[in-house]
Amino acid sequence: MTLPDLSTAPQRPPVAVRTSSAKPAWKWSTSVTLVAAAAVLGACTSTPLPPWPSSQSAKTQAPAPLPRSSAAKPVPQPLGATPRNAEAVATPVTPAPALIGRNEDSLTPPYSAAVAARFPDPSIQYSTPGLGKDRRSFTTNAELAQWLNGLADARLSADARPHLLNLGTSQRGSPILGVLMTRAKNPTPAALESAGRPTVVLVGQQHGDEPATAEALLILARELAPGGLLESLLEKINVIVVPRANPDGSEAGTRVTASGVDMNRDHLLLHTPEARAIARLVRDYRPMLVVDSHEYTVVGRFLEKFNGIQKYDALVQHATTANYPEFLTKASLEWYHAPMVAALKDQGLSSEWYYTTSTDREDKSISMGGTQPDTGRNVHGLKNTVSLLIETRGVGIGRLHAQRRVHSQVVAIASALRSTAEKAGPLEQVRSFVVRDTTALACRDQVITDAKATPGQRELTFIDPTTGEDRVTRVDWNSSLTLRTLQTRARPCGYWLDAGATSVVERLKLMGVQVMRVAESGSLLAERYEETAREVSERRDVRGGIAGSGEIVRVKVTPVRAAIDVPSGSYYVPLNQALANIAVAALEPDTQNSYFANRLLEDLNQTARVMATPSLVFEEID
Ligand SMILES: [Zn+2]
Known part of the structure; x- marks a missing residue:
């Protein structure tokens, strides 16, 4: 994304992203509530970049x-x-x-x-x-x-x-x-x-x-x-x-x-x-x-x-x-x-x-x-x-x-x-x-699933413990200001979750992520995760092991295309929503913070990446 000229006069971003070319592939049902229709309809067009507002005064x-x-x-x-x-x-x-x-x-x-x-x-x-x-x-x-x-x-x-x-x-x-x-x-x-x-x-x-x-x-x-x-x-x-x-x-x-x-x-x-x-x-x-x-x-x-x-x-x-x-x-x-x-x-x-x-x-x-x-x-x-x-x-x-x-x-x-x-x-x-x-961005472009800080050097000032004077020290410095992308994947339209994934759904909803229940069984064009390697590991941060986090399951996976049958009572997490990137962080399984790595999902077959807008009937869940 190229950022626009900062000197451009402030201007409201264009309103509602809806296009007539994006026909909803959703079936309506009188017995169920179709939720967030506007957000769903907005999924198939990109949003023009607005000018950067009011930069001068800043x-x-x-x-x-x-x-x-x-x-x-x-x-x-x-x-x-x-x-x-x-x-x-x-x-x-x-x-x-x-x-x-x-x-x-x-x-x-x-x-x-x-x-x-x-x-x-x-x-x-x-x-x-x-x-x-x-x-x-x-x-x-x-x-x-x-x-x-x-x-x-x-x-x-x-x-x-x-x-x-x-x-x-x-x-x-x-x-x-x-x-x-x-x-x-x-x-x-x-x-x-x-x-x-x-x-x-x-x-x-x-x-x-x-x-x-x-x-x-x-x-x-x-x-x-x-x-x-x-x-x-x-x-x-x-x-x-x-x-x-x-x-x-x-x-x-x-x-x-x-x-x-x-x-x-x-x-x-x-x-x-x-x-x-x-x-x-x-x-x-x-x-x-x-x-x-x-x-x-x-x-x-x-x-x-x-x-x-x-x-x-x-x-x-x-x-x-x-x-x-x-x-x-x-x-x-x-x-x-x-x-x-x-x-x-x-x-x-x-x-x-x-x-x-x-x-x-x-x-x-x-x-x-x-x-x-x-x-x-x-x-x-x-x-x-x-x-x-x-x-x-x-x-x-x-x-x-x-x-x-x-x-x-x-x-x-x-x-x-x-x-x-x-x-x-x-x-x-x-x-x-x-x-x-x-x-x-749902169903299009890429999503980053792994990124790291960039190594370099920096001068830091410490204080001499005896004299109290400044002492400039050159250190090896991992900068989080520039992230190195290590792995990307096609951004899915959403994630499917098995009906047993209730603790996942509960957490996503606690953060405000929209989750829908499949009301009538159907099928989806998806990617399954095929496991290629596994180890038991620990969650770490830049300080070391993370207190109280226990063992995690680190897997390597390859997404494999498949049409999958999804029963009623299973779940769908659409990515055409504001909190899409929270869903990605939680649901791509091969990261240390994922819900799979942390055993909130027991089996990789309990989830799939949904690669085409689903043609299913959903109901809202409380
Ligand atoms: Zn602290």
Whole structure:
């Protein structure tokens, strides 16, 4: 796809893709409901590329200043924010000998005073229960619930009041809470959709040992509430804040959920109630932007491998996975990444692309965030959102620099909120185009089934653990910004699934993928998967083996043409739909995240690629 000239005047993309040449091959039945007829009819034409909307303003507009700085007016203090006084600013972190190691509860830095001095507190002080002066623990689950309940105060007028959302229950029984900020009188997803403001979802603390994320989201929720400094953004957008997606991990101080599963590798497989809660939220509210807030390891394996302390206040990355629409990549870079980096710099905060390194001590390469469709960042991207990861330097350093970590999160996320508000119209145009383009690709062109990051080199700056000085290091660097395509296949019209594939169907529907049931038996022109090799393996990401994912079945397959008979009660997943690329990620069997590899489908004969528009009667399923 060649992107158009950026200077072209903004223009609405052409409307509805329907052609009279595309005769529906569907049989109507009075006893069944034919679903999504419009989408189906739209499948057989390509969508012309619209011009890139409003590029000029994206490039020239300086990001608005952060709500709170030393120069800003005093912050409203519904929950007790206090301006930092000059003396406090000047107070250095407690000097300490060069200690290296995890030290969660002590104020003793896990590195030398010279390193600690590189990270002074911001000029304002954030206040949440967990950021209190004499606190040894971050905000507890009970305090978090109380804070959100306080925002949704019934004494506020109905059309300004934030709405508390109960999104689900963690494995140990804690509520997974969110709060919806909107000017819309009716807060239902359908009403928000018709009101025309894009919705943003902010997700914090999927990893329980990354606490500044939840603290920052509590601050942002308060500032979006009535009287808050970001409240005016609600004229243009709705915001749903989920400060703590993994309450059990937070309570236990663990990265993983109670079952040992890393929920941020579970957004396609959906084994955990925590990931399912987020999937349901994204399905129902169809956000334009999802921000996933994390913290990263500061010492640990980076010190071991590179003899350096991690430097950057924020590491950021958008969705980088095969089949992610190119226009959304472009929007991520131009409308979000560039202003966010500028906003951080404006606050004296450094940033870099997100990167990590494997847990293997011998492996000195560094990789950007992965390319697999398993993380929130990538899976939400395939749901046609702009999907951003923001990581601050926090894992393994306890409460050290907590104010600065929270500040970095607040600055970066506030920038993303402003970008969405400023670009609300063009973003809607881009998404509208992307949805129609994705829908129109069914039965034609190719789909990528395997892609990898591109190896290269990059200069990174670490901090010398003794002197605290910058040290530029050239590293082997796997870039996820350019994906190498390793395998493609003809894009099918859809996938057929055996009647026994109920756990597959349930998961697809949880993500909002359209699935239909075959109402009357018939036949399909399809491709069966012929298995040519098999091994039992493990799911891996750029860090190493994925926690809690168990054994997977890696197969090699060859698609083989066949007419297949399909009984009533079996299923059809059409690809002429907005979430086609989610279906591809889940259903092509020879990838590590596929539902087959992860044993949600037992047998390759339970599925087939449907290669011609089916002439069958379908019924809607609940
Ligand atoms: Zn994380």
